[in-house]
Amino acid sequence: MQATTQLIHSIPVDPLTGAISVPIYQTSTFVQEAPGVNKGYDYARSGNPTRATVESLVAQLEGGHTGAAFASGLAAIDAVVKLLQSGDEIVAVDDIYGGAFRLFEQVYKKFGITVHYVDTSDIDAVAAVLTAKTKLIWIETPTNPTLKISNVRALAALAKAHGCLLCVDNTFASPALQKPLALGADLVVHSGTKYLGGHSDLIAGLVVTATAELGQQIKFLQNASGAILGPFDSWLLIRGIETLHLRIRQHCASAQAIAEFLQQHPAVDKVYYPGLATHPGHAVAAAQSKGFGGIVSFSLKEDTQEAATAFVTSTGLFKLAESLGGIKSLVSHPAQMTHKTIPAAKRKAAGVSDSLIRLSAGLEDTEDLIEDLRQAFSTLEKNKHQQNIEWKHISNLPSGSLALA
Numbered sequence: 001m002q003a004t005t006q007l008i009h010s011i012p013v014d015p016l017t018g019a020i021s022v023p024i025y026q027t028s029t030f031v032q033e034a035p036g037v038n039k040g041y042d043y044a045r046s047g048n049p050t051r052a053t054v055e056s057l058v059a060q061l062e063g064g065h066t067g068a069a070f071a072s073g074l075a076a077i078d079a080v081v082k083l084l085q086s087g088d089e090i091v092a093v094d095d096i097y098g099g100a101f102r103l104f105e106q107v108y109k110k111f112g113i114t115v116h117y118v119d120t121s122d123i124d125a126v127a128a129v130l131t132a133k134t135k136l137i138w139i140e141t142p143t144n145p146t147l148k149i150s151n152v153r154a155l156a157a158l159a160k161a162h163g164c165l166l167c168v169d170n171t172f173a174s175p176a177l178q179k180p181l182a183l184g185a186d187l188v189v190h191s192g193t194k195y196l197g198g199h200s201d202l203i204a205g206l207v208v209t210a211t212a213e214l215g216q217q218i219k220f221l222q223n224a225s226g227a228i229l230g231p232f233d234s235w236l237l238i239r240g241i242e243t244l245h246l247r248i249r250q251h252c253a254s255a256q257a258i259a260e261f262l263q264q265h266p267a268v269d270k271v272y273y274p275g276l277a278t279h280p281g282h283a284v285a286a287a288q289s290k291g292f293g294g295i296v297s298f299s300l301k302e303d304t305q306e307a308a309t310a311f312v313t314s315t316g317l318f319k320l321a322e323s324l325g326g327i328k329s330l331v332s333h334p335a336q337m338t339h340k341t342i343p344a345a346k347r348k349a350a351g352v353s354d355s356l357i358r359l360s361a362g363l364e365d366t367e368d369l370i371e372d373l374r375q376a377f378s379t380l381e382k383n384k385h386q387q388n389i390e391w392k393h394i395s396n397l398p399s400g401s402l403a404l405a
């Protein structure tokens, strides 16, 4: 049976009523027949049947042992960090999600957990920073927003040899494209807010573990710290996951067509998309994933924040917003949005130039999306032309008149 068929039918029909959709168990507690005698649930922080459904669904999708659903992607990341002790070290991908960076540096640093950031697409660079204290390697592949690819299998072998864990933030690829546990990773985390939810209508996070033992520890932390996903959001997430494979196929097809369109456009400098043969991570991505995802980034030949601003405010279908992975296409300008707090020199060194623009291809018709970009480029061109005329006009004025203007 194919994965999609299996997935759709792994969600049980409600045995009590025959409801074909999973019921939303909006309850805080469960009545017990006698003290400690219950039907598998006692208190809804510890367990809720709607949440349990999404947890087992995601564990199945990722090919893992245990799934745990959290109130946000960051709460899921937080639970994984809590597996460590003070004095432990993490080696993390250098262009890590900004929220994870903030959590590591501004929360866990003061509890004695140190993080070293390296380019994890370079295995030797990772091996060079491992110490006896390294307990966790943390990667994203592809990364945000330059879509760098790390070799999951090679990093898993390195982690195993070193006796530490490998955790993959699989948000950008989604399990429809990439299953890190099958490649040897120990843990997968997700911002369910993105592709798993898929409709830009909830905040959710997930952890999936390779083993029962790690699963027990994560479930313990989920209950002990309490950042659980509520029953209604669990239900919305189930509803999103049911169409994941179908949606991802379209996201990928549009992103590939957009990347190819951008690559030949005269106003574009660089295009970042692992599906392009020119992308440095193309071969590794092709070997470890079934597709290249729905995110495309590019920079302009006119590498200024003004040009990027003009572009991102000229698109119509691509809405200017943070986040990704939803039905509606989004455009963002990292230098002024997600990466604003990173010092300019550090940001540029990571490949996030002033004009870098990130697109999340939604589920609109591919041709309409390309037409929207074409239209934004021509607005950009017109603006430039207009500025040239204005400038010529000013510089033709007799000297001294500029001060009067």
Ligand SMILES: *Cc1c(COP(=O)(O)O)cnc(C)c1O
Binding pocket: 072, 073, 074, 075, 097, 099, 140, 144, 169, 171, 172, 190, 191, 192, 193, 194, 203, 204, 205
């Ligand atoms: C959005 C995101 C997160 C954080 O998830 P939230 O649901 O916003 O807390 C973590 N990792 C990646 C790669 C993300 O894109």
